[in-house]
Amino acid sequence: xVKPKPVRIAVFPVAGLGTRFLPATKAVPKEMLxxxxxxxxxxxxxxxxxxxxEQFVFVTGRGKxxxxxxxxxxxxxxxxxxxxxxxxxxASLLESLPKSGSVFxxxxxxxxxxxxxxxxxxxxxxxxxxxxxxPDDLMVGKRGAxxxxxxxxxxxxxxxxxxxxxxxxxELHRYGVFATGRTNGKAIEVTGMVEKPKPAxxxxxxxxxxxxxxxxxxxxELDRKDKGAGGEIxxxxxxxxxxxxxxxxxxxxxxxxxxxxxxxxxxxxxxxVGLSRADIAPGLRxxxxxxxx
Ligand code: UTP
Numbered sequence: 001x002v003k004p005k006p007v008r009i010a011v012f013p014v015a016g017l018g019t020r021f022l023p024a025t026k027a028v029p030k031e032m033l034x035x036x037x038x039x040x041x042x043x044x045x046x047x048x049x050x051x052x053x054e055q056f057v058f059v060t061g062r063g064k065x066x067x068x069x070x071x072x073x074x075x076x077x078x079x080x081x082x083x084x085x086x087x088x089x090x091a092s093l094l095e096s097l098p099k100s101g102s103v104f105x106x107x108x109x110x111x112x113x114x115x116x117x118x119x120x121x122x123x124x125x126x127x128x129x130x131x132x133x134x135p136d137d138l139m140v141g142k143r144g145a146x147x148x149x150x151x152x153x154x155x156x157x158x159x160x161x162x163x164x165x166x167x168x169x170x171e172l173h174r175y176g177v178f179a180t181g182r183t184n185g186k187a188i189e190v191t192g193m194v195e196k197p198k199p200a201x202x203x204x205x206x207x208x209x210x211x212x213x214x215x216x217x218x219x220x221e222l223d224r225k226d227k228g229a230g231g232e233i234x235x236x237x238x239x240x241x242x243x244x245x246x247x248x249x250x251x252x253x254x255x256x257x258x259x260x261x262x263x264x265x266x267x268x269x270x271x272x273v274g275l276s277r278a279d280i281a282p283g284l285r286x287x288x289x290x291x292x293x
Contacts, residue, residue, distance in 0.1 A: 004158025007150065007213055009124075010053040010131040012044060013117035015061030015108035020261060029064045030261065031135045035269045036280060040260045041067060042096060044135040049098075051146035053131060057104045057124045059117045071103050113232025118214075119222035127216045129158070132235070134210030138269050139163075140276075141255030145211050148253040152187045153213050159247030160239060163211035164188065165257060169199060175207035176236035178250050187249040195236035196229040206250060208236065209257055215246060 018030030025033075031041035045056060060067060074093070081090040108120045118132060131146055139145035145163055153161045167175060179192030180203075192203055212235075221238035228234035242248060258272065259265030271288075274280045 002157065004153060005129050006052070007129045007131050007153065008053060009055040009057065009128060010048040010133055010146075011057045011059060011118055011121045011125065012041065012133055012135060013059045013108075013114055014041060014064060014067055014135060015059050015111050015117050015120075016261075017111055018261070020263065021266075027063065029067055031064075032066055032070065033260065033266065035138060035258075035260065035266075036273050036277065039070060040138055040269075041135040042070070043138055044133045045071070045098065046096070047139060047144040047146050048131060048133055050144040051131070051150050053146070054099075055102050055104065056098055057106065057121045059108050059120050060105055061108050061111060068105055071098055073097065113228075113230075113234055115222050115228075115235040115238055116225070116233035118235055119219065119225075119233070122219045122222075125216065125219075129213060129215050132210075132212040132214060136259060136261035137210030138258040138260050138273075139211065139253070139255040140258065140269075140273065141253065143254075145253040145255040145257075146213075148186070148255070149211060149213055149251050152185075152249060152251040156184070156187050156247055156249055158215075159249065160190075160215060160242055161187070161213040161249050161251050162190070162239070163209045164206050164250035164252055165209050166205050167207045169202070169205060172197060172199065172202040172205065172207065175209075176234075176239075177202045177204060178206045178208065179203035180206055180250065184249075186252050188252070190243055190248045190250050192243060193236055193240040195234045208250070212239075214239070215242070217242060217245070 014031045018025035021030050032039045104124050106120050108117045149161050149163060173196055176193055176195045177197050178190050181189035181191045218238050221241045225233055228237040258269035260269050274284045
């Protein structure tokens with residue numbers, strides 16, 4: 001088998017309005033809401049880095065400039081930390097910074113949908129495979145979700161790989177749902193894909209979640225700017241048109257997914273990550289004990 005082209009660039013669509021989190025997201029992008037002490041977007045960047053990503057493209061929108069500041073030096077703060085001998089805090093700030101010249105920003109001038117946001121990154125991605133990470137989906141596991149998907153991508157010889165999760169029938173109308181063929185370890189052949197289907201039209205209970213490895217041929221499909229479910233330009237619709245033209249697989253990972261775009265999912269993520277951290281867990285457990293009586 002020919003080794004597939006390596007995936008070195010990732011797109012982070014962060015231009016959504018985050019209406020489910022208003023008023024918190026009036027002036028603060030939802031991707032900057034914190035799970036314990038880190039913005040959700042930083043978890044996604046760290047996951048991408050672990051998977052071998054070297055270039056990071058953010059598709060931002062109005063009011064999202066603090067995402068740029070977050071991935072830049074904060075000289076005043078850094079020199080204050082240095083002056084006060086706060087070495088660990090300074091080291092952690094510097095450690096989380098992507099290398100100079102590896103971060104790119106482009107704007108989606110109107111939030112016309114996820115497919116449109118990805119299309120806005122076309123000139124920065126060019127003619128190479130790329131990853132897409134939706135920071136709302138926080139993936140927690142020993143090995144990152146995207147790194148596990150890269151394993152599948154390399155094993156099956158490239159093409160499209162989309163992270164997948166089984167969902168109960170009652171929730172399928174909120175997701176992109178796969179029609180599936182053969183299963184090969186963690187990879188499941190995809191034969192069709194439908195965005196937010198009505199219950200009777202869902203081809204399976206296997207749904208797409210916010211991690212993708214995509215080939216540049218997607219941009220020609222996105223160029224059509226067809227509107228799909230909810231009147232938005234959906235990524236799923238363009239992905240579905242690549243099925244049959246290249247290997248296309250759904251991949252299960254062993255990560256736990258938290259939907260941080262949803263209030264309960266976000267609170268759940270804070271509890272789960274907090275309880276997994278030695279520095280937070282004892283105090284958090286005590287607080288929970290008091291709260292639940
Ligand atoms: P969502 O649909 O969950 O984000 O999109 P939203 O529209 O901001 O959320 P609500 O429903 O109003 O609360 C998933 C991801 O796609 C990005 C979002 O920023 C999020 O990371 N997105 C969505 C864009 O970048 N542009 C869009 O036009 C839509």
